[in-house]
Amino acid sequence: MTADDTGAAPGAAPGAAPGAAEHGAAEHGAVEDHLAALAAALHGPARVKSRMLAEVRDGLADATDAHTAAGAPSRPAAAARAVRDFGTVAEVGPAFQRELTIAQARQTARIVALIVPFLMACWYLVGATAEDAGGQLPAAVHVLAANLGGLAAVAALLAAGSLAATGAFSRRPATPRQLPLVVAWTGTTAAVALAVSALTLTAGAVLAQHWPAGALAGAATLVAHTRLAASARACRHCAQLAR
């Protein structure tokens, strides 16, 4: 799950060191404990999660300042009130997770929509140049490549549609709940198609004695497959959490 998080609260504030004033230590405890609990409960793209938690940390610090200025008996009491007003992880975690799940789905959809058609085009180019060079790809490779190409086109269209449905051009305020799961399985299917393409067409290029270009495209496809499979796996995990 490469795109996923470590569960740690990123950018931990320069909190109270051992022996620091009791108040500072207590404030650090209330806010940082809550952030750590939230971080442990949330899964999604690390960059998005880190940005969300940094914003929450700032918000809780602002709230602590405001409660202190409004006459809270102590700064730790102000921090505890800020955390209470924020809501428990059980109360507010699902809303954060929904956003992270959509972010993960959009990341997966971007890979499918951009990289998969590009790689398929590369493969057709390799196949065409192999035949131009006098090589002959087996008929089975032609049939399989046509089917995989069709599958990739459908996956890319689905991914592009999902990006449109969750982005700035969406006219729907709410994202359909099943959409991240659809993107996750679209990504998984495309990842499998890439792996099969890499194997089939590498074998085909070798048979057609056009192996250098085939091997190069095969390696690029394998890299894309690894990246896409990891993103799709993280997306499936997030989609389960957000259901």
Added chain:
Amino acid sequence: MRGDPVRGHLDGLLLAALEGGPLHGYAIITAVQQRSAGALELRTGTVYPALNRLERTGLLRSTWESVGERRRRCYELTDAGRRALADERTAWREFTSAIGSVLDPGRAPRPAT
């Protein structure tokens, strides 16, 4: 007043709070509470994912700004956000006018504007 009735209008409340200019997360929460004279209590933790969603759907844009040692993410309305706020206001006026004319039949319904 807290819970579902407020949550159903959260997007409109957040857009309205930003109508006067850019604000960061906690200032938006404070603006909603002050405008409602404390009648609307928001779980502050529900506001941040909602701001994220409004930015993702193009109704808000955000920038990070440094204030002393603290960095704050400031939000402002986009043109699409202003249009969404206007739509939200129209829908709310029509809704309250219709409900009001049933609950309080003695008063003439106000035409929606």
